[in-house]
Amino acid sequence: MKSQILTAGPAAMLLFGVFFSLLILRVPVAMALGLACLPILLIEPHLSIMTLAQETFNAYNSFILLSVPFFLLTANLMSCGGITDRLVSLSRTLVGHWPGSLAQINVVLSVFFAGISGSSTADAASQSKIFIDAQVKEGYDLSFSIAITAVSAVLAVIIPPSILMIVWGGLISTSIGALYLAGVIPGLLIAGAQMVTVHAYAVKRGYPTYPKASWVELRCALWQSIPALFTPFLIVGGILLGWFTATESACVAVLYSIALSAFVYKEIGKKELYTALLDTGRLSGVALFCVGTASVFGWILAYYRIPHELLANVSTWGMGPIAAGFFIAGVFLVVGCFLDAIPAIIIVGTVLEPLAKSVELHPVQFAIISIVSLAFGLVTPPYGMCLMVACSVAGVRLRYAIKDTMIMLVPMLLVLIALIIFPEVSLFLPRLIVPGFLK
Amino acid sequence: MPSMPQPTAWRRFTAAYAKLLEILLALSVGILIIPVTLQIIARFTNIIPHYIWTEEMARFLFVWCIMIGAMVGVRESSHFEVDVWPEMSRRPEAAVRIAARLGTLALAVVFLWGGAQFTKFAFNRTSELAELPLWMIHAAWPVAGLTWIVFLGEQFLDELRALFGRSAS
Numbered sequence: 001m002k003s004q005i006l007t008a009g010p011a012a013m014l015l016f017g018v019f020f021s022l023l024i025l026r027v028p029v030a031m032a033l034g035l036a037c038l039p040i041l042l043i044e045p046h047l048s049i050m051t052l053a054q055e056t057f058n059a060y061n062s063f064i065l066l067s068v069p070f071f072l073l074t075a076n077l078m079s080c081g082g083i084t085d086r087l088v089s090l091s092r093t094l095v096g097h098w099p100g101s102l103a104q105i106n107v108v109l110s111v112f113f114a115g116i117s118g119s120s121t122a123d124a125a126s127q128s129k130i131f132i133d134a135q136v137k138e139g140y141d142l143s144f145s146i147a148i149t150a151v152s153a154v155l156a157v158i159i160p161p162s163i164l165m166i167v168w169g170g171l172i173s174t175s176i177g178a179l180y181l182a183g184v185i186p187g188l189l190i191a192g193a194q195m196v197t198v199h200a201y202a203v204k205r206g207y208p209t210y211p212k213a214s215w216v217e218l219r220c221a222l223w224q225s226i227p228a229l230f231t232p233f234l235i236v237g238g239i240l241l242g243w244f245t246a247t248e249s250a251c252v253a254v255l256y257s258i259a260l261s262a263f264v265y266k267e268i269g270k271k272e273l274y275t276a277l278l279d280t281g282r283l284s285g286v287a288l289f290c291v292g293t294a295s296v297f298g299w300i301l302a303y304y305r306i307p308h309e310l311l312a313n314v315s316t317w318g319m320g321p322i323a324a325g326f327f328i329a330g331v332f333l334v335v336g337c338f339l340d341a342i343p344a345i346i347i348v349g350t351v352l353e354p355l356a357k358s359v360e361l362h363p364v365q366f367a368i369i370s371i372v373s374l375a376f377g378l379v380t381p382p383y384g385m386c387l388m389v390a391c392s393v394a395g396v397r398l399r400y401a402i403k404d405t406m407i408m409l410v411p412m413l414l415v416l417i418a419l420i421i422f423p424e425v426s427l428f429l430p431r432l433i434v435p436g437f438l439k
Numbered sequence: 440m441p442s443m444p445q446p447t448a449w450r451r452f453t454a455a456y457a458k459l460l461e462i463l464l465a466l467s468v469g470i471l472i473i474p475v476t477l478q479i480i481a482r483f484t485n486i487i488p489h490y491i492w493t494e495e496m497a498r499f500l501f502v503w504c505i506m507i508g509a510m511v512g513v514r515e516s517s518h519f520e521v522d523v524w525p526e527m528s529r530r531p532e533a534a535v536r537i538a539a540r541l542g543t544l545a546l547a548v549v550f551l552w553g554g555a556q557f558t559k560f561a562f563n564r565t566s567e568l569a570e571l572p573l574w575m576i577h578a579a580w581p582v583a584g585l586t587w588i589v590f591l592g593e594q595f596l597d598e599l600r601a602l603f604g605r606s607a608s
Contacts, residue, residue: 027542028518285508
């Protein structure tokens with residue numbers, strides 16, 4: 001037994017008390033997480049301030065997290081290298097004649113984007129620049145434009161490749177290949193739900209519709225996009241065939257998008273490359289720094305066995321797999337409001353795993369339920385990364401777009417419910433293609 | 440306080456330092472691609488031997504990359520924060536910002552202090568695979584702490600001016 005001065009209860013109060021007080025004072029989340037650990041590190045004789053440096057180091061010294069800058073870089077390269085432009089024209093010819101054309105294109109582009117980059121933040125950042133202004137100019141409401149851009153950006157972590165799935169697979173040993181396949185159907189269903197929402201909005205508010213594109217235009221746009229559309233098959237296929245690991249696949253995505261931009265579309269120069277690299281460094285720096293301090297926070301929670309104390313009663317409730325699925329989704333939906341998705345997986349995912357196991361929830365289904373719930377957390381206040389990014393590009397406060405965002409989340413929640421009740425929604429594709437990966 | 444048309448030597452220094460960090464940041468992201476690519480190539484061809492240190496190199500460069508990104512993030516105030524306050528005029532806004540930055544400053548001091556111990560602790564150790572001196576990686580913590588203090592200094596000054604300045608524009 002370790003000799004601890006504090007017991008789990010007071011330690012938890014201290015940790016969360018300091019954390020939330022600092023958040024209210026508007027201390028950045030990453031700093032607040034680090035500072036919340038400080039009193040504990042000083043009180044406990046076995047810990048010291050150096051623990052903070054050591055544990056953040058351990059978090060960053062990880063090959064898995066390398067996929068974060070790679071996927072961000074892929075996204076930045078897509079934007080400056082002409083890949084995004086091709087995919088926009090393809091989306092335009094596919095759904096441009098539906099009511100609310102530009103917003104539909106916004107959603108469809110997110111689907112294509114999700115198939116290439118695994119980062120929702122990157123999706124929100126690049127599509128906010130493309131769509132928010134353009135939609136407002138065409139007469140869409142600003143709050144609607146922000147909301148649909150942010151909400152469609154979450155597809156990037158549900159449709160493969162996905163940073164969250166790589167982190168999940170690395171932390172809670174689950175086959176990343178199986179997770180990728182399992183994310184496809186839920187991702188497309190959520191995209192469908194968003195398109196229905198856009199349709200309803202567009203009809204009600206009279207948003208503009210473009211004329212239908214001709215077959216020639218469609219063929220032409222498709223032909224130009226084929227090299228880009230090939231990316232998800234390269235990445236997912238490469239992992240399933242054992243050509244490369246998940247992190248390496250993110251690097252392959254970078255190399256492929258450099259090759260496309262430089263040799264096929266020929267739109268990238270030295271200056272654009274530098275900007276892409278710098279923007280990637282900026283965003284991954286702040287996002288991953290937070291992962292480090294969150295890891296220390298999670299490490300201290302585990303040190304006091306706080307999560308186990310919290311969940312001690314839950315296992316006696318006698319839940320079945322469906323009830324447990326709803327419970328897990330609920331926990332992640334709440335946690336996702338306050339924490340970024342990767343720290344949430346680190347702190348909560350590992351804690352919920354025994355519960356999922358005990359009710360015989362399939363590990364892959366468990367992962368997808370959690371990841372989809374956390375994806376919703378990317379747009380829920382107060383800490384919804386994608387919504388924050390979209391609002392900051394639009395130059396408004398977070399609360400401005402909350403109402404429309406919440407309305408859009410309702411149909412998406414239906415998909416989450418279906419995901420919990422029907423295991424086949426997530427398990428159908430992996431069972432069909434790689435039954436061996438499901439054990 | 441009269442507004443200064445010419446930036447002081449100190450401000451020029453911090454601006455140049457920030458520029459240097461930006462270049463290092465972009466470089467480290469770019470270089471990160473190399474060891475991982477080598478790793479993939481080595482698996483499929485015999486052009487290059489299967490280096491065992493590529494993964495470790497990638498991880499160590501990555502650590503620096505994150506820490507430099509976090510340093511730049513403080514200068515640009517781009518670390519994400521939760522926004523619960525109503526819209527405020529310039530002065531109360533400056534007061535809240537000062538309070539928030541005191542938090543970052545506290546962590547900066549912790550990183551400088553704890554990081555110095557952390558670096559000293561690693562002085563005679565080398566990494567497992569590439570046998571790099573570990574202090575070169577651990578040094579990122581005190582450097583980050585110091586850099587934050589430098590960048591926070593001028594931000595405090597700006598906010599204090601806004602708080603007590605004659606024109607509350």
